[in-house]
Amino acid sequence: MVAIRQDIALADSFVCPQGQTVQNAECCALIPVLEDLQTNYFAGEVCSSVARSALRVAFHDAMGWSSNTTTNLGNGADGSILVFDCVEMEYAANERLGVAVSVLQPFLNNHNISAGDFLQFTAAVGLTTCPGAPAIPYFFGRPDPIQPAADGTIPLPSDSVDQILARFSDVGFDPTDVVALLGAHSIASADINDDTTTVPYLDSTPQVFDVEFYKEVLLPGTISNNSIEPTDTTASPFTWEIRLKSDANIAADIRTQSTWQTLINNPSTFGSAFSEVMAQLSILGNDPETLIDCSDMIPAPMPAPPPNTGAIVEPIRCDKSIQNAKKCLIFIFGGGAVG
Ligand code: HEM
Numbered sequence: 415m416v417a418i419r420q421d422i423a424l425a426d427s428f429v430c431p432q433g434q435t436v437q438n439a440e441c442c443a444l445i446p447v448l449e450d451l452q453t454n455y456f457a458g459e460v461c462s463s464v465a466r467s468a469l470r471v472a473f474h475d476a477m478g479w480s481s482n483t484t485t486n487l488g489n490g491a492d493g494s495i496l497v498f499d500c501v502e503m504e505y506a507a508n509e510r511l512g513v514a515v516s517v518l519q520p521f522l523n524n525h526n527i528s529a530g531d532f533l534q535f536t537a538a539v540g541l542t543t544c545p546g547a548p549a550i551p552y553f554f555g556r557p558d559p560i561q562p563a564a565d566g567t568i569p570l571p572s573d574s575v576d577q578i579l580a581r582f583s584d585v586g587f588d589p590t591d592v593v594a595l596l597g598a599h600s601i602a603s604a605d606i607n608d609d610t611t612t613v614p615y616l617d618s619t620p621q622v623f624d625v626e627f628y629k630e631v632l633l634p635g636t637i638s639n640n641s642i643e644p645t646d647t648t649a650s651p652f653t654w655e656i657r658l659k660s661d662a663n664i665a666a667d668i669r670t671q672s673t674w675q676t677l678i679n680n681p682s683t684f685g686s687a688f689s690e691v692m693a694q695l696s697i698l699g700n701d702p703e704t705l706i707d708c709s710d711m712i713p714a715p716m717p718a719p720p721p722n723t724g725a726i727v728e729p730i731r732c733d734k735s736i737q738n739a740k741k742c743l744i745f746i747f748g749g750g751a752v753g
Pocket residue numbers: 463466467469470473510569570571572578595596598599601602603604605606607646658660692
């Protein structure tokens with residue numbers, strides 16, 4: 415039986431047919447989904463590539479919307495990326511997301527919930543497998559997607575800061591929100607350069623949700639890792655780390671640099687800001703009045719390991735080289751070498 419969060423105050427409570435007590439009766443529909451995801455999708459791994467890519471797919475899906483009611487860019491967080499993938503996978507911003515989408519689709523097909531509900535749920539549950547990540551409030555009841563999102567709704571690493579801030583503003587986020595959302599790159603790898611075997615990371619702790627990403631983007635960059643996508647990346651400090659032009663430019667822009675620098679020393683501010691904006695992102699294009707709060711279905715998050723105060727070193731690829739989740743956690747929490 416999956417554990418339902420009991421640290422959330424249940425104003426009204428309902429006992430599901432499966433035996434768990436939940437906040438709202440409708441949330442019982444998520445119990446088999448959670449069981450399936452935990453057993454077969456996340457499979458007990460710590461912040462694995464499928465957890466990270468689900469978050470990215472959820473972001474790309476949600477951006478297909480405009481607050482301008484005369485502009486039809488899509489219906490936002492509706493899961494259209496999973497259903498109209500034949501259309502949306504052709505877009506440049508989704509170039510390397512095909513595998514992630516095809517891994518998610520069979521799980522969606524196993525369950526009778528909408529694609530948007532499924533995708534945002536998977537992203538939120540996946541985040542809680544990453545030490546240090548917050549439990550994002552989760553709302554349920556998105557309608558089925560009826561059309562693909564338009565092309566051009568997802569910012570590209572080669573876009574200017576003006577373009578990026580304008581696109582985020584169109585969906586309701588200000589520059590401060592954008593900096594908080596970009597903290598998702600704290601748990602990111604990039605296939606961007608991956609013609610052979612090396613998949614670079616966006617920071618040195620890709621399986622920990624922390625402020626290391628904000629810090630490392632500001633380190634002097636001397637190494638060019640941009641053999642494949644020179645328009646997307648800029649020099650980084652390490653051979654195994656990639657720096658997106660968009661991240662570097664936003665870290666330096668007058669409108670965003672002060673928030674960026676503030677978050678470096680404020681992990682708890684980062685966690686709460688990310689949680690708030692990610693919850694908003696997850697319902698873009700939906701009417702909040704029609705959604706049901708199922709936040710108690712999101713598992714309790716893992717605590718953060720102590721911050722790295724030593725030298726920055728290449729991360730061990732936990733999900734590839736260390737199959738055993740317990741060993742991986744020992745590594746992440748500073749238990750030394752793993753066997
Ligand atoms: C200016 C905005 C953004 C741009 C240009 C951008 C671009 C990128 C790029 C180019 C990658 C590497 C992809 C690859 O080559 O495999 C990446 C990874 C990632 N992005 Fe973003 N991103 C942006 C914002 C966001 C936001 C707001 C989120 C989530 C809230 C997000 C979540 C992720 C995640 C989780 C990954 C890692 C995926 C993995 O490890 O498989 N990104 N992003």
